[in-house]
Amino acid sequence: MNRLPITLLMIVSILLSFVVAPASAVPNDDEKVPVLIKFKGKTDAQLVKANGGSIKYEYDVVPAIAAELPQKAIDALYKNPNIELIEPDRIAQITEETIPWGITRVNAPATQALGFTGSGIKVAVIDTGVDYNHPDLAANYLGGYDYVNDDNYPMDDHSHGTHVAGTVLGIDNEIGVLGVAPNAGFYALKAADSTGYATYSDIIASINWAVNNGADVITMSLGGSPSSTLEAACDNAYNSGVVVVAAAGNSGGAVIYPAGYDSVIAVSATDSNNVKASWSSYGPEVELAAPGVSIYSTMPGSSYGYKSGTSMATPHVTGVVALLLSTDVSGTNLDLDKDGTWDPAEVRARLQSTATDIGASGQDDYYGYGLVNALAAVSDLEQAPAVEDPVETVTPPADEAPAGDSPVEEMHLSDLSVTTDYSVKANKHVFAYAIATATVVDVDGNPLSGATVTGDWSGLVSGTVSAVTDSSGVVTFQSAQLKNPLGSFIFTVTGVTLDGYTYNSGANGFESEVSADFTLSLK
Missing domain, CATH: 3.40.50.200 (Peptidase S8/S53 domain)
Known part of the structure; x- marks a missing residue:
């Protein structure tokens, strides 16, 4: 009989050493042993239970089950063609x-x-x-x-x-x-x-x-x-x-x-x-x-x-x-x-x-x-441009749409704002930050989810950010926190992208740059 060698209570001292339990810790055939059972395909919890196993976890990320099994059941399951391996539920530190x-x-x-x-x-x-x-x-x-x-x-x-x-x-x-x-x-x-x-x-x-x-x-x-x-x-x-x-x-x-x-x-x-x-x-x-x-x-x-x-x-x-x-x-x-x-x-x-x-x-x-x-x-991510393959383009007649292409629809911002918030620490320091909010809609005013909005922070903070709109067409950006700031948080939308749509900033009805002043200070 081929037995899967399982060393019990092998405590792994992760940083310093490996400590192995004494031989007296080896179980008898009826004592349940903690193991990891990896299946070749779909996990089979009933198979484990039928062999006297107590299931601890059944995973999604890997086709495996954590369980406790008698040693004799381990010997039997090890021969099952649907099981890839059985190994000890080891200890990490x-x-x-x-x-x-x-x-x-x-x-x-x-x-x-x-x-x-x-x-x-x-x-x-x-x-x-x-x-x-x-x-x-x-x-x-x-x-x-x-x-x-x-x-x-x-x-x-x-x-x-x-x-x-x-x-x-x-x-x-x-x-x-x-x-x-x-x-x-x-x-x-x-x-x-x-x-x-x-x-x-x-x-x-x-x-x-x-x-x-x-x-x-x-x-x-x-x-x-x-x-x-x-x-x-x-x-x-x-x-x-x-x-x-x-x-x-x-x-x-x-x-x-x-x-x-x-x-x-x-x-x-x-x-x-x-x-x-x-x-x-x-x-x-x-x-x-x-x-x-x-x-x-x-x-x-x-x-x-x-x-x-x-x-x-x-x-x-x-x-x-x-x-x-x-x-x-x-x-x-x-x-x-x-x-x-x-x-x-x-x-x-x-x-x-x-x-x-x-x-x-x-x-x-x-x-x-x-x-x-x-x-x-x-740094310098903007200096790493995408490498485009040269493609020969042919311009169709003005009254003829490219074959197989769907019409491109327009989108714009229906709202753009920036607000400030803060907290006070030690009764003397103000930590302030800004939150920019943008809403993307189509020409009929319907919110668009999945649109990538890109913008720049300036004024008190700096940096380029991007995020994707939610089901309501809304996206938010939070700036870095600053201690005792005095000045303006400025946010500028630099682009909006979504497959099948083109961004028309002229339809926004307002400037693509918004700001909020922060003047609170504690003496």
């Missing part, structure tokens, strides 16, 4: 070492000054949960799930996930820390428990949730040994358009998983001298490097603290991904598939080509393509 430092090294503040703050981007933080009530995080919280306790309250009972979240998107206010992408929204997905360990089934369930809820980027500062099911989940998330970022590990040896998979951006850690931390894992899988030594960030209970590790380097890269995703790639040669949006492969290519080379010339095992550089990534 968060990637942390001691305590971490800042976003200036990756040029995030200079990028934010251009108006790129991650607005509209959704980041899924798969970790120990997040203190979503923290004053530096609460405004950006979008929801989530706790797979450890099976509820809708993914509160951090360790500190690791809260620290990671602060580096990605700590809001721009007077207290605490500034994140790389302070206006990005985040989902908290608790896969690791209070001790910092996570089952692979909970990690995959978190990835599954993130994909189904429209996350743009997933960050995982955790990992362990290889898992075919976990790899497939990461691959499928990537193929669904989600950028996946993970910590390389802190053992000083080989890169851990999921960071080691081809679909994942593996991140190593550097110190303030741009030198790889001695404990940072390395290898050909490393794609980018980021600060990971003594990083200051958010901690549970409205507090702050220092941590070190590739766990702390990873959210720097995740934040830069969010900044890049908030830019407009349409019309540039960086939009490789010409779909007008950033795709994971396009994001990776841009970050690789703009990283600061700090190791051996070119890509290397310690730093990958180099130190991630937010400002370089978002």
Whole structure:
């Protein structure tokens, strides 16, 4: 009889070592074993139940089921031709070492000054949960799930996930820390428990949730040994358009998983001298490097603290991904598939080509393509024009429409406005921002959804932004927040595009530039 070898309680100390449970922990044939069952085609929950299995999760992102099965049932199912493999539901641990430092090294503040703050981007933080009530995080919280306790309250009972979240998107206010992408929204997905360990089934369930809820980027500062099911989940998330970022590990040896998979951006850690931390894992899988030594960030209970590790380097890269995703790639040669949006492969290519080379010339095992550089990534996009194939055109007679073409209809703006809002911190500082709103309609005044509106912020803030109208034809843009500003927030619509329509700005009935003054100050 061929038995699937399953090592139980193989606790993966992600950053430091592998700890294997003693032989006495091996179960008897009647004791249920937590496993991941990957099917060749459609999952078959009834088959698992018929063999005495207790199902924990049935996934969408990968054809697999997490379950507990008696050893004898595992032996039987392993021979089933519809099952590709059965593997242990392994344990992963968060990637942390001691305590971490800042976003200036990756040029995030200079990028934010251009108006790129991650607005509209959704980041899924798969970790120990997040203190979503923290004053530096609460405004950006979008929801989530706790797979450890099976509820809708993914509160951090360790500190690791809260620290990671602060580096990605700590809001721009007077207290605490500034994140790389302070206006990005985040989902908290608790896969690791209070001790910092996570089952692979909970990690995959978190990835599954993130994909189904429209996350743009997933960050995982955790990992362990290889898992075919976990790899497939990461691959499928990537193929669904989600950028996946993970910590390389802190053992000083080989890169851990999921960071080691081809679909994942593996991140190593550097110190303030741009030198790889001695404990940072390395290898050909490393794609980018980021600060990971003594990083200051958010901690549970409205507090702050220092941590070190590739766990702390990873959210720097995740934040830069969010900044890049908030830019407009349409019309540039960086939009490789010409779909007008950033795709994971396009994001990776841009970050690789703009990283600061700090190791051996070119890509290397310690730093990958180099130190991630937010400002370089978002700069000069307008200087990367799309490469058009020369096409010979023939002009038809004036009274003859091109064969097979549908008539092009007109669209315009029925409304364009900008308003300001603010909050007061420490009873002395005003943090203000502006919100521009535009409505796109057809010639009959019917709202048009799916239209891409592009505009420029000027005055107190600057930067080019774009977004797509909703079912009511409405699109909104939020500017960066400014401390104690005096002056005008100005927004100018520079273009509106939608297949089958042409934008007629002359039909708007008002100027394409609107502004709002902000004069409030506290003495």
